[in-house]
Amino acid sequence: MPRTSSKKGSANSTSSGTSSTVDLFRAASGKAASKELERIDQLFYNYANSSSRIIDPEGIESLCSDLELDHTDVRILMLAWKMQAEKQGYFTLDEWRTGFKALRADTMVKVKKALVDLEKEVRRSSNFIDFYSYAFRYCLTEEKQKSIDIESICLLLDLVLGSQFHPQVDALNQYLKIQIDYKVINMDQWMGFYRFCNEISFPDFSNYDPDHAWPLILDNFVDWIRSK
């Protein structure tokens, strides 16, 4: 950075036209940025499928192994959230650029470091709700799909809430697997789960009020636990 500022200073002293100075500055910083971009793109092509020019599940697999992460690790989901990836198992160049520019990471070493900060960022409550709902949307793979089957929901719950609300997620998963009323879970119910874990004291449900318009599935869940 000091180099840039000295350049700017020297440009001033040469008393050339102001506009050209700015241009010069822009060009210089642009050059640095484009260098970074180049490296990010480079990183992308390391994993992208050479013919489709996007990162497919195979590419993600090798990205994971380079990052020394399991592909089901929540941090991969966080990375996807940062990139705002639309389709599960695929990253496009645009998504990759958005994500990595925001992380300011253009080498694998930087990426690894950035992941630590990313996790902190996600866990901030203002971001977490967005991440949580993103996790649901990310799993909608089909056109016009609005709900997710129970089995996937259980896995997803464990992944995103398991570390924070372990007993709740355990009980909820157990219930979801034995109940027969619902085969799929929709966004409303999904958001209800988070609210429930976040607000309701567990396992006594002392502040659970069925008049508070909880999704029916949670009423049933509470009844089920209480009857146990």
Add this chain to the structure above:
Amino acid sequence: MSSGQKKRNFQIEAFKHKVVVDPKYAEKTWKVLEHAIHEIYNHNASGLSFEELYRNAYNMVLHKYGEKLYSGLVSTMTFHLQTMSKSIEAAHGGSFLEELNSKWSDHNKALQMIRDILMYMDRTFIPSTRKTPVHELGLNLWRDNVVHSDKIQTRLLNTILELILRERTGEVINRGLMRNIIKMLMDLGASVYQEDFEKPFLDVSADFYRVESQEFIECSDCGDYLKKAERRLNEEIERVSHYLDVKSEAKITNVVEKEMIANHMLGLVHMENSGLVKMLLDDKFEDLGRMYNLFRRVPNGLSTIRDVMTSHIRDTGKQLVTDPEKSKNPVEFVECLLEKRDKYDKIISLAFGNDKTFQNALNSSFEYFINLNPRSPEYISLFVDDKLRKGLKGVKEEDIELILDKVMMLFRYLQEKDVFEKYYKQHLAKRLLSGKTVSDDAERSLIVKLKTECGYQFTSKLEGMFTDMKTSQDTMQGFYATYGAELANGPTLVVQVLTTGSWPTQSSVTCNLPSEMLALCEKFRSYYLGTHTGRRLSWQTNMGTADLRATFGNGQKYELNVSTYQMCVLMLFNGADSLSYREIEQATEIPSSDLKRCLQSLACVKGKNVLRKEPMSKDIVEDDGFSVNDKFTSKLRKVKIGTVVAQKESEPEKQETRQRVEEDRKPQIEAAIVRIMKSRRVLDHNNIIAEVTKQLQSRFLANPGEIKKRIESLIERDFLERDNADRRLYRYLA
């Protein structure tokens, strides 16, 4: 000259004549008056000159001897009253009151005269010195010297109370004397009447009725007790009218009500073998009416009766609707309900004065127990079905209306009106298709009633069914007008063309018709489609009937009235002597459950067994074989087999109807939610549940869980969303 004249002034002096008043004047005059008062009290007034006495009294006041006159009056009168008091005290036993009464009237007369004599004092001296006027003074002195004298006060009270007690126990007393004595107390002022008589009277009465009611309740049943209480109450009212102050009526009736009714209310109502429940059971209108009229006088009296009646109706009603014996016969079940309703209607109108609160209690009780049995809607529809099939033959038009009105009343109690509607539609369809309906007027009258109750929506389909019947008749006439000659020798076909949607038809497999019928049906199809282009016809062979002519082995000819399925089966035996179950099934393609039922009615019903089954047994199994029963005989030439009478649904059918009802409710609940949210935009959970329930009340009782499910479904479909801040709120998304 004038100056020399001496001025003379005239002076007129007052006439200085000293009026010498006789110093003994006051004393003398008073003596005259005093003497007069004595004479008055001694019944010797005839020799007195009123005019003279008046003048004397006037002069005394004028000459400022008012004070002397007044105090003289007080002491003279007191003297006489004390004498009277002595003579009253001396009176023995029964003559005591009479003596008191006569002295009282003496005193009153005397007082009257004295007041007249002292009129001037009464008018001028007394108001200016603020003394008590003569009449009032007389009463006060009487009160203090006679009524309140030691030896009279308690004796008087005890005598009066004693006499009242004697009257209560049936003796005749001198009411005129009583009236005079009580009147005296009243004349002496309200406080005297109340303190010296009324209060102790009420206390004594309370004790009396407390003891008496306890005796009564131990030795009489509820009805008798009430009669006695009613009599006592009337006696007390009568007593007041004869010799007590009118204001005492409310007080003494209050005492009787409290002691005889309020204190024993629960004991009476729940009295074993004669209490309210027993009266209700035995239709004791008179006793019930008496109880109502007595209990309404005391606080919580009516609510006590109402509560007991309500719980009795609920209990017996619950027994009725949950009795498995009663449920076996739906018609009887409903008749029992109507009977019960009539019974209580009569009780309320005859005994309870058509009290609105009792009618409401009756209605809510019925609503409570009728809905305890989930099959009530079905049974009520079956009852109507029974009435409209045969029950109304020979019944007058007004009576039909009466029965239908009663049915509508039961209908109103139903929470699940939509279930009734489902069944009603099914039963009506069967009635129309089998031509079993007795009176078109009655049918239409009921539909009009349902329309006022449930609105146009529901009945439009029912009306559509009637229209279909009429149109079908015309169509058949047209068909036979065109092809009549050609078809004269074949079988006759009657088709009822039913509009899809109006009828409770289930999509069913068309069975294989006998070839002669099939040809005829095809002919009709081409005729019908020729006149109505763009329509589709499908045959509902599960709903038809047929008349067959059959000749049996011994040459006997019968006309058989059977269902279309049964016809298909029987026609097979024209070409074969015996057939196995499997062969029949294959040839007709009738669904197996229907086929089994149809074979059962052809082979297993005594007297109607036109087929013989091998082996002989009650149930049809797939290995059975069938042949024509050559030995079939019947007294009647026309034999009706396997009628399609609407019967109580079987368990799986019931489940299916239930499910259809539940399915139909979903869009109704959703529509209600959307309607409400559209107008309210934002609403909290509890209110939305309450409003939806209210809106749908006239159709069915919506389950809160189901409403919640529908809300969630609407959220999923982006009609609604949850509020971000307040999670109880829903927002409408336009």
